[in-house]
Amino acid sequence: MSNSSSSRPLCMIPGPVEMSDTVLQSNSTPATAHTDPVFVEAFGQVIEMLRTVVGTKTAQPFVIAGSGTLGWDQSAANLVEAGENVLVLSNGYFGEGLADCMETYGAQVTRLRAEPGQRQQLAQVAQALRAKKYKLVTVTQVDTSTGVLGDVKGVAELVREHSPETLVVVDGVCATAAERLYFDAWGVDVVITASQKALGSPPGISVVVASQKALGVLKARQTPVPAYYINWNRWLPIMKSYEDRAAKYFATPCVQAIFALNTSLKEMLSDGGMESVFAAHERTAARVRSAVHKWGLETVAAAPELCSNAMTAVWLPASIQAADLLPKLKARGVVAAGGILAGQAHRYFRLGHMGISATRDNGNVDAMLKAAAEALEECGHSVATAGRSTPPRL
Ligand SMILES: Cc1ncc(COP(=O)(O)O)c(C=O)c1O
The missing domain is CATH 3.90.1150.10 (Aspartate Aminotransferase, domain 1)
Incomplete structure (x- = not known):
């Protein structure tokens, strides 16, 4: 190729x-209705293939026009209510950005920072988990500012041991499909990623995969989701419908970017x-x-x-x-x-x-x-x- x-x-x-020529061709297809059966099939396949990419059978992918950052907003707006505690394991620029985003939605954020080039010791994470109840813990799997790999498996294990109700949220924007992640086996609740990195397609798609446990947290909210476009209650029927191969509208999907992602995922999984x-x-x-x-x-x-x-x-x-x-x-x-x-x-x-x-x-x-x-x-x-x-x- x-x-x-x-x-x-x-x-x-x-x-x-860099993208393959076939991905580039998929990105330059003629105008296509988001209700066209060809697009409906491509979108449905993307949702299914994303489960394979992150290693889950039951979690729900959300495929929404936007960039990786939109996944931060989606996680914060849907899973955190104002005043709730969030533990951010920050290894650099992107960990700090995720923490800022959580605060924007009213989270009480504790930042557990590592020196540049390092990551948190698991003992420190365990101590933090014992000290306070957190609604969610975030791990940046690769902080793109340093190239440091976070220990997603280790952190997820600690959360299961010390605070099983806490959600494990992984920023995989610079990691998903390049770094090993086994969503179901490791007990991850959310993976945030984007189309333009190891998924191998153009920028333009925010991908978030959320566990059924995370969707349960959404359902059990005491307060409304403080956002319109990124409210998962609006997107859930859309994702389910396209997966059932029926078009449904909430906001226009990025048709060509989804065609391109469909091609890059097929190429990846067929290799x-x-x-x-x-x-x-x-x-x-x-x-x-x-x-x-x-x-x-x-x-x-x-x-x-x-x-x-x-x-x-x-x-x-x-x-x-x-x-x-x-x-x-x-x-x-x-x-x-x-x-x-x-x-x-x-x-x-x-x-x-x-x-x-x-x-x-x-x-x-x-x-x-x-x-x-x-x-x-x-x-x-x-x-x-x-x-x-x-x-x-x-
Ligand atoms: C680890 C990480 N998180 C989040 C983002 C933000 O993604 P985007 O630039 O697509 O909004 C990036 C971007 O490089 C990233 O590397």
Whole structure:
């Protein structure tokens, strides 16, 4: 499977990601009514395939026009009532954003923060769970600001042990389909994700998968959902109807984006299923980390078990700033991303390796690593002779 990349730079940021030609074609189909049987079938299949992607038989996918952030709003507005406690495990920029979003809907948020490059110790999480009753706990599976992998399985186990009524909400925007997640087996209640990362299709769709337990919490609310567009009570009949292959209207679905997502999910699942997709991301990420170490550099994620398989954030030598490096990568046909951690943004850069760039033999990751090595050389860092540099002290 190819992707049209010969005359334009490769997009190797941590999302949006490169897309296959068939996905691009699905995104440029003619105007189609949201009631057309062809669309109804495609939408129904998307809902079913998303269950497979996250590993659930019974949870309810919501597929709504918007970006990943809309999933934060959906979770906050539908599952939390003003004044209720929420524990946010924050490993960086996106953990902080999720906490801000929860507060916007009146949650009393406790932020359990980790140092950049680290994640919370499970003992700290257990202590927090013993100290207070939380309506929900959030884990950012990959915080895209650092490339640190959250311990979803470990946290879900602790919640079951210490506070079984608490909902486990996972921000999987930069993780779903790149990192292992077994929704039913691990006891997850909500996965928030988006179309433009490891799901391999264009931006434009907010995907949230909610457990029956989470839907029970919605039903048992004492107060109305404080939102209109993202009220799951409005969307639930729509999702059920499309899954039963009947159109139903609440707000216009993003028809072409759903066609494109349908194609990318089919391609992903026909490539040997999720186990092979996860394994391909693991192999690709290992290759990227090995190159980073050969360049004499360190990942922002401070230990191998903290490194994401979806992306890698790399500390730069003190003499180089991200703003010096990125144009040199671009000149070599590769778009990478700068840092986004407050106060540290210039000191590191980020490489995305999700979707077809990770799962297919298309040369994208080789091109990215070659361009990065050459750009580092041009900035004065000798990758050939480099020893391991010491990561900056924060
Ligand atoms: C972990 C994480 N959460 C949430 C978001 C927000 O998603 P979006 O930019 O699609 O609104 C992002 C975006 O990169 C992300 O990486």
